[in-house]
Structure formats: C-alpha cells, structure tokens
C-alpha cells in the first residue's frame with residue numbers, strides 16, 4: 001500500500017487494538033488486553049502516518065455500565081502502553097450513545113467529521129479505516145477512505161467484498177503492508 005506522510009489512519013478499537021469481549025464490554029483496565037502484535041504495529045505506523053485517530057462506539061457508557069471518566073482512565077493506560085513501545089494515537093473519539101441513529105455512532109459520520117474539524121488537513125481520499133465490522137467498513141467507504149477489514153470477530157465474512165479494500169489478519173499484518 002503506497003502512502004506518504006500526509007495520510008491519516010483511522011482505527012477502530014475493540015477487535016482491532018484490543019480483544020473484543022463477546023456480548024460484553026471492556027469496563028476496566030483489567031479487562032483490556034491488546035491484540036497480538038498491536039504494539040509493534042503502532043510503533044511502525046506512527047512513523048508512517050502524520051495522524052492516527054481512534055473512532056470507537058462505546059454503548060456501555062449510554063447504558064450506564066461505565067462512566068466517561070472510567071473510559072478515560074482505560075484510554076490513558078492504553079496510550080501509556082502504546083507510547084512506551086514507541087507508538088502513538090493522536091486523538092480518541094468515542095460515541096457513548098445507545099441509539100443506532102445517533103450521528104456519532106458508526107457507521108454514521110459524526111466521528112469522521114469531528115476529526116476533520118479538529119484536523120482540517122485530513123483528506124479522506126488519503127485516509128485508511130481499519131476495523132473488524134461492516135459498520136467500520138461503511139463508515140470508511142462513505143467518506144471515500146480505503147478500508148481494511150480485520151476478521152478477528154467475523155472470520156466468515158466473504159472477501160472480496162464491495163466495502164473492503166484489503167483484509168489483514170491483524171494490525172501487525174496491516175502495518176507490514178505500509179512501506
């Protein structure tokens with residue numbers, strides 16, 4: 001995959017950065033476990049992308065299972081672990097809402113537009129969305145991004161697929177495609 005430093009990387013969290021909890025949520029740092037190879041992958045990707053942003057649906061907040069402060073604490077520890085290995089995430093966006101029609105809930109475009117408002121230099125035609133659901137793929141495709149599907153939780157989805165440009169086993173395999 002040919003990119004230059006002007007490109008932006010959008011990352012989903014659960015099932016990409018950390019193990020997704022089946023039928024549940026990551027509610028504390030104890031429950032947060034990095035997917036294999038994510039830390040070296042982020043070290044490499046940090047050198048290649050000028051912006052790396054996380055876009056994550058966190059219905060557990062709307063459901064009252066986790067507070068915004070609790071999520072912040074998990075993310076602070078996550079970012080510490082990432083930067084200790086030379087990686088970087090520049091900004092985290094999350095949608096706390098339960099309602100699927102919430103404008104910020106993927107696949108709706110709210111978090112993409114928020115990122116663009118915060119970083120006006122983002123060019124969606126020079127952006128890659130990495131996620132493990134069709135919702136992530138649609139979120140990226142609707143903005144004209146390149147999409148990368150990680151089959152961590154949905155290994156049976158067919159590929160090739162109109163919403164998926166690439167399919168990688170995990171973030172490490174994706175990072176190896178970025179020269």
Ligand SMILES: [Mg+2]
Nearest residue numbers: 012014015132
């Ligand atoms: Mg996910």
